[in-house]
Amino acid sequence: MAARPVRKKMYKTMQGRMVDIEKLRAANENVKAVGNMNVNTRGDVIGHAGQIIKSKETVMREYYERPRGKVDETPTRSKSIAPRQVTPVPSTQTMTPTVKQTAPTEQKITQFKPKEVTPTEQAKPEPTKKGIDAALDGIE
Numbered sequence: 001m002a003a004r005p006v007r008k009k010m011y012k013t014m015q016g017r018m019v020d021i022e023k024l025r026a027a028n029e030n031v032k033a034v035g036n037m038n039v040n041t042r043g044d045v046i047g048h049a050g051q052i053i054k055s056k057e058t059v060m061r062e063y064y065e066r067p068r069g070k071v072d073e074t075p076t077r078s079k080s081i082a083p084r085q086v087t088p089v090p091s092t093q094t095m096t097p098t099v100k101q102t103a104p105t106e107q108k109i110t111q112f113k114p115k116e117v118t119p120t121e122q123a124k125p126e127p128t129k130k131g132i133d134a135a136l137d138g139i140e
Helices: 021-027 056-065 119-123 132-136
Strands: 010-012 018-020 052-054
Touching (some): 018 021
16 A cells, blocks of 8 residues: 655635645744744744854753753752952051041930920810710811
């Protein structure tokens, strides 16, 4: 028996035209893709002038060599951290503190004095109002 020829998948557009998507992909394989990833339609990383920097195969190989989300076995505190390099101050320069002179400001400092209450005001008890009379008190 003879093998059947591979049938191309054709798509019908809204206007009734037949389009072969695989043929379009093959024809536009080296065109820069729309977006900010700097790749062509095939997936190769391209440079400023359009030359291929990394092929799709090397990008995929690098991606799958170290998959994302892999947990590191050593905790962060037990990792050795390189000591910081501190540059020493030359001995010819000495650090002297500088005192900032400020002009004295003449401000009057007032002390808090409580309000004096006369004995007649203290003796008057206020009538207690409840409910709506208390709410309407002061509104005229």
